[in-house]
Amino acid sequence: MKTARVLILCSAVLIGACNRDSGTPPPPAPLPPRPHIQVSAVMKGSTAAELTAGMVQAASQGKSELAVELKFELQRRPTVGQPLDINIAVLPQINADPAEIQVTGGDGLTVAPGANHFNLAAVQAGQVYRQSLTVMPSAAGVTLLSLTVSLKHDDQADTRVFSIPLIVER
Secondary structure: OOHHHHHHHHHHHEEEHHHOOOOOOOOOOOOOOOOOOOOOOOOOOOOOHHHHOEEEOEEOOOOOOOOOOEEEEEEOOOOOOOOEEEEEEEEOOOOOOEEEEEEEOOEEEEEEEOOOEEEEEOOOOOOOOOEEEEEEEOOEEEEEEEEEEEEOOEEEEEEEEEEEEEEEEE
């Protein structure tokens, strides 16, 4: 009787196994196509943070509380004797009319003629104002590029000084 039960159990397992298809499983259903979305580099209405992504915050010197930020990006590593292009972005948090940027090179750093002073007729809070300037490193080591931002608002002029450290290689 025990042998009959074992045979019936084995038969049931074999019959169940025979119903399986040993072929390859069907391919998964294809995913529906994704809609193509094109994103432009600078979208209208983007935030200042999005517009300056990849830029570095310039260090503020002193204790000025003028509501303005300055960011920068270098086009390549600074090298002695080779002109260096620097992109800057001024991010005011107040409306001002006018705005000025004064650029001064430290020891071993010469600012290209015409790149040492910028005027912006009027600036709006939350906007990004970009400028490019060229400097020429003449000595290896660490040097500072100073930028003084002046904003005239509410019949008064306030300034804030920023520094961009450059590590110049030979």
